[in-house]
Amino acid sequence: xxxxxxLNPPAxxxxxxxxxxxxxxxxxxxxxxxxxxxxxxxxxxxxxxMALYRGVFKTANKWTMLIxxxxxxxxxxxxxxxxxxxDKVLIPVFGRFGHLKAEIARRCDAEVIxxxxxxxxxxxxxxxxxxxxxxxxxxLALCQGDTSTTMLQPLAGVGAIAxxxxxxxxxxxxxxxxxxxxxTDAWDVDCVSAGLQKxxxxxxGSSPIxxxxxxxxxxxxxxxxxxxxxxxxxxxxxxxxxxxxxxxxAMVMDYWGDKRLNxxxxxxxxxxxxxxxxxxxxxxxVDNAVExxxxxxxxxxxxxxAMGLKLFGDQTSRMNNVVGVYIPAEVQGDxxxxxxxxxxxxxxxxxxxxxxxxxxxxxxxxxNARKDTVLTTLVALESAxxxxxxxxxxxxxxxxxxxxxxxxxxxxxxxAE
Amino acid sequence: xxxxxxLNPPAxxxxxxxxxxxxxxxxxxxxxxxxxxxxxxxxxxxxxxMALYRGVFKTANKWTMLIxxxxxxxxxxxxxxxxxxxDKVLIPVFGRFGHLKAEIARRCDAEVIxxxxxxxxxxxxxxxxxxxxxxxxxxLALCQGDTSTTMLQPLAGVGAIAxxxxxxxxxxxxxxxxxxxxxTDAWDVDCVSAGLQKxxxxxxGSSPIxxxxxxxxxxxxxxxxxxxxxxxxxxxxxxxxxxxxxxxxAMVMDYWGDKRLNxxxxxxxxxxxxxxxxxxxxxxxVDNAVExxxxxxxxxxxxxxAMGLKLFGDQTSRMNNVVGVYIPAEVQGDxxxxxxxxxxxxxxxxxxxxxxxxxxxxxxxxxNARKDTVLTTLVALESAxxxxxxxxxxxxxxxxxxxxxxxxxxxxxxxAE
Numbered sequence: 054x055x056x057x058x059x060l061n062p063p064a065x066x067x068x069x070x071x072x073x074x075x076x077x078x079x080x081x082x083x084x085x086x087x088x089x090x091x092x093x094x095x096x097x098x099x100x101x102x103m104a105l106y107r108g109v110f111k112t113a114n115k116w117t118m119l120i121x122x123x124x125x126x127x128x129x130x131x132x133x134x135x136x137x138x139x140d141k142v143l144i145p146v147f148g149r150f151g152h153l154k155a156e157i158a159r160r161c162d163a164e165v166i167x168x169x170x171x172x173x174x175x176x177x178x179x180x181x182x183x184x185x186x187x188x189x190x191x192x193l194a195l196c197q198g199d200t201s202t203t204m205l206q207p208l209a210g211v212g213a214i215a216x217x218x219x220x221x222x223x224x225x226x227x228x229x230x231x232x233x234x235x236x237t238d239a240w241d242v243d244c245v246s247a248g249l250q251k252x253x254x255x256x257x258g259s260s261p262i263x264x265x266x267x268x269x270x271x272x273x274x275x276x277x278x279x280x281x282x283x284x285x286x287x288x289x290x291x292x293x294x295x296x297x298x299x300x301x302x303a304m305v306m307d308y309w310g311d312k313r314l315n316x317x318x319x320x321x322x323x324x325x326x327x328x329x330x331x332x333x334x335x336x337x338x339v340d341n342a343v344e345x346x347x348x349x350x351x352x353x354x355x356x357x358x359a360m361g362l363k364l365f366g367d368q369t370s371r372m373n374n375v376v377g378v379y380i381p382a383e384v385q386g387d388x389x390x391x392x393x394x395x396x397x398x399x400x401x402x403x404x405x406x407x408x409x410x411x412x413x414x415x416x417x418x419x420x421n422a423r424k425d426t427v428l429t430t431l432v433a434l435e436s437a438x439x440x441x442x443x444x445x446x447x448x449x450x451x452x453x454x455x456x457x458x459x460x461x462x463x464x465x466x467x468x469a470e
Numbered sequence: 471x472x473x474x475x476x477l478n479p480p481a482x483x484x485x486x487x488x489x490x491x492x493x494x495x496x497x498x499x500x501x502x503x504x505x506x507x508x509x510x511x512x513x514x515x516x517x518x519x520m521a522l523y524r525g526v527f528k529t530a531n532k533w534t535m536l537i538x539x540x541x542x543x544x545x546x547x548x549x550x551x552x553x554x555x556x557d558k559v560l561i562p563v564f565g566r567f568g569h570l571k572a573e574i575a576r577r578c579d580a581e582v583i584x585x586x587x588x589x590x591x592x593x594x595x596x597x598x599x600x601x602x603x604x605x606x607x608x609x610l611a612l613c614q615g616d617t618s619t620t621m622l623q624p625l626a627g628v629g630a631i632a633x634x635x636x637x638x639x640x641x642x643x644x645x646x647x648x649x650x651x652x653x654t655d656a657w658d659v660d661c662v663s664a665g666l667q668k669x670x671x672x673x674x675g676s677s678p679i680x681x682x683x684x685x686x687x688x689x690x691x692x693x694x695x696x697x698x699x700x701x702x703x704x705x706x707x708x709x710x711x712x713x714x715x716x717x718x719x720a721m722v723m724d725y726w727g728d729k730r731l732n733x734x735x736x737x738x739x740x741x742x743x744x745x746x747x748x749x750x751x752x753x754x755x756v757d758n759a760v761e762x763x764x765x766x767x768x769x770x771x772x773x774x775x776a777m778g779l780k781l782f783g784d785q786t787s788r789m790n791n792v793v794g795v796y797i798p799a800e801v802q803g804d805x806x807x808x809x810x811x812x813x814x815x816x817x818x819x820x821x822x823x824x825x826x827x828x829x830x831x832x833x834x835x836x837x838n839a840r841k842d843t844v845l846t847t848l849v850a851l852e853s854a855x856x857x858x859x860x861x862x863x864x865x866x867x868x869x870x871x872x873x874x875x876x877x878x879x880x881x882x883x884x885x886a887e
Binding site: 062064065080121256296300 | 474477481482484486488489491492498499500501503504505506507509512518539550569570573574576577578665675711712714715717733734736737738739740743746749752811817822
């Protein structure tokens with residue numbers, strides 16, 4: 054018999070676009086013993102998790118719950134439940150994850166309209182309004198933060214535009230939530246999906262999602278209770294049956310709601326993780342967490358610039374938690390990344406599509422949005438670049454980053470006076 | 471701000487139809503720090519996990535991997551990837567989880583043929599042959615173990631029948647794997663999906679799956695690489711595009727295979743858990759684990775009978791790991807279950823559909839397929855039943871169960887001589 058070693062992955066500081074190192078509190082939560090899925094303690098924890106994520110999403114939405122899968126599972130659950138075959142879906146694309154939404158919408162047999170922008174930019178509000186007015190989609194789907202480009206799409210006002218033209222508005226906040234402002238209710242967003250593995254400081258594998266009353270109505274209209282547990286009082290909806298059972302949000306609502314109708318068997322350990330992620334964030338204060346990401350991401354950017362590196366994309370639209378930086382022409386990008394990983398045990402990110410080989414992506418998110426991780430990454434990168442023969446300014450990155458941290462500390466101290 | 475207590479679920483002995491208490495080794499594995507998804511250590515662990523599950527499934531299938539979701543996610547991934555709209559799908563139903571497969575197949579727009587049997591029985595092989603011969607389905611989908619009835623469908627010979635009539639054969643082994651013999655290759659099964667939360671002694675949230683070369687061919691014919699990462703060399707398949715992106719097994723293969731094409735972000739903590747579940751099972755020896763389940767489940771059944779309780783269904787076709795027992799007429803089933811939970815912290819299972827209120831389901835699976843858990847459950851149930859006024863024989867259950875354990879120990883000792 055082949056013998057397998059005990060699980061013993063190497064130490065890593067994960068400073069890429071995610072996943073990042075999970076908060077040790079989240080890791081410990083996952084080691085908690087299991088309880089039964091309809092145990093009152095379990096349904097109590099499910100209800101607490103719903104309440105905690107209302108805080109994270111900044112919403113009063115009743116239907117705020119978890120999809121048992123990665124962030125991509127949450128995207129598909131939102132789209133397959135909101136889209137009926139033939140529906141017109143408008144997707145403004147400013148990076149790879151816009152293409153992903155178009156791809157999923159096509160598999161739902163939607164009539165998909167994509168509008169692409171140059172990578173490194175975002176859509177102005179008036180352009181979104183023109184597009185919605187012109188195309189009159191049933192659903193407007195838009196990334197908040199697209200890690201492929203590091204850009205953050207402003208969303209304030211987008212919900213109002215969608216509703217003016219009778220569209221539903223869905224956003225994927227996987228990469229942005231917790232590290233950038235997100236106001237589900239104030240911005241009239243009908244559905245937001247997320248993941249744990251970025252600014253929420255958890256592992257991939259659970260996707261928090263929230264639905265407005267408008268989204269709920271669109272989904273419940275298509276409710277079909279599963280054969281084998283349906284009773285005479287379960288009147289089927291009159292809309293087309295949702296094409297997925299696992300991602301049928303009407304069924305997921307019946308499982309998380311008072312009916313407690315059996316659907317999947319809740320992934321208890323991932324629920325423990327998701328609850329702990331939200332608890333940490335809500336205890337810190339979501340606004341404080343966003344500011345922490347703004348400061349850490351800003352300090353990383355200042356450090357990289359001080360080294361003489363050039364940042365990618367419109368810096369006024371950059372996510373707080375990830376920065377793209379051009380690879381100096383005189384080095385081979387993957388060789389430097391390998392040095393970072395092999396010599397310093399620090400992971401930074403490569404890129405997709407048109408940016409592949411051109412930029413690295415460096416994250417400062419969740420548990421890793423800290424001063425020590427930023428400074429450690431900067432000194433290691435400076436050293437690795439120098440060893441690979443890059444022409445960079447040495448000894449300047451850390452002072453620049455520290456200055457950014459100190460300026461933020463001074464502002465905080467002044468505000469507290 | 472509402473304060474939330476630290477995560478502190480009550481102690482429970484989970485002796486229902488699953489989930490059950492996870493092995494502490496699996497819980498500890500989930501607390502392991504994360505690594506990046508394309509880190510060589512991570513892809514190494516993914517490859518090890520594939521190899522370990524080949525051992526669990528008893529297969530040489532290359533494509534033996536994890537779906538990131540609960541067992542139901544694995545079922546849907548198998549079905550949506552194997553079924554093209556309009557395909558004829560034959561589903562012999564002997565419990566609730568047969569209905570679930572029919573429900574999923576209908577959402578895939580298959581032409582679904584179900585044949586139902588009385589709950590508590592299974593299909594004889596010649597009946598399956600007659601059905602396949604008559605209906606000539608593209609896919610035959612069959613539960614191995616259906617926890618709703620506790621029955622185990624014999625599968626040896628079914629694959630040969632399916633192939634004789636040019637059908638693919640899929641089985642859902644969620645409830646049975648690890649506790650009952652399963653011979654993927656020897657029984658010519660084209661696809662098997664499973665879950666961790668039963669005899670694999672883990673939490674719900676990861677679904678191991680394996681695909682034969684025949685299943686692979688059927689799926690790869692429909693491969694469409696995702697826009698945004700497709701290159702000129704990616705020739706799309708000529709079959710209908712798989713309707714789900716998340717559950718597109720062609721894409722999941724490209725992620726787990728040498729191409730390492732980005733798809734979802736692997737749920738690393740659940741991968742750690744799934745790997746540990748398989749490692750524990752393979753180290754014990756899959757056949758030894760099946761025997762342990764047979765002995766523990768048999769002892770539980772003997773104990774229940776000695777109390778004067780009547781078992782549900784054809785006992786010659788019962789799963790090793792769960793037994794159905796009629797609720798004595800003189801007690802209220804849920805009240806006894808509540809006493810078991812509140813007074814003894816032991817969970818036993820209720821039932822679905824036609825069996826609701828008629829039988830309890832008592833599991834002996836995974837980490838809980840042990841002598842101490844069987845005896846503890848029996849004495850607690852005997853005490854709870856007596857307090858609720860059931861007319862049972864007292865003081866007989868433990869001796870009967872112990873006798874079953876001792877007979878098994880004697881057989882093992884004799885075999886070792």
